[in-house]
Amino acid sequence: MATSADANEAAREAILGRVRKALGKGADDNGARRIGDAYVFAHARGPQPAAADDLLVRFMDRAGHMGSSIERIGTRYEIPAAVLRYLDALVLPPSIAEQKSHAGVCWPEFADLDWGTHGLRIESRPTLGHDRLGVTSCFCAIAETGTLVFIPGTDMHTATALLPDTHIVVLRETDIVASMEDAFARVRVARPAMPRAINLISGPSRTGDIEQTIVLGAHGPYRVHVLIQPAPALAG
16 A cells, blocks of 8 residues: 555656656656765865854854853863852842742753752753753854754753753863854764754844844743853873
8 A cells, every 4th residue: 555655755756757857867867866966975065264263262252142141160060050150140030039949950961960069959850841940061062153053862852952941051162163064074973874853052042023023032041051161181
């Protein structure tokens, strides 16, 4: 019995057949397809602007323009204190400020941090939708645009970066790349089979659909705060 996939393939071939006929190409003329496939797999790059001399400075500048806030920290063990410092500095509506327990969720890689000592109730689990804070890392960051790149995985729940009001991202300085092309080149090395999704986040969620007025938090976090860890020291 024919399936919908079979029907779609037949319809596709019928359309391509009419295109080939109009171009005077035979059904077995796959030269153009081979050329196209070779171009795609070569990952050729088009013209690009010169990369910044200092990727960290460039990322911080562009991320700031996109509405993200940034703090540089020393080691991963400083993350809880930095998170508390950021949350305490927020000016929140009374209805939210009353919930000053600082409850939230984090990716499993941060489960070992001493959250409780800093008065933070951070649980290592996927968000259930009502959590106000999400703490994650990211795959890499793009200096040219101030963009954070995320690849979903078993321990990297996308919802933690998209549903809470406040998203705090831990970024290693060594994971900052110059351009979008560099980011996708890194993805291809890490994941030979293209992942099912790649999320690019440039600052807080926003929309200008209503009367061309920018509204934050329309489709995700109101706030994005990036904690940048330094590159590890080279062994002497």
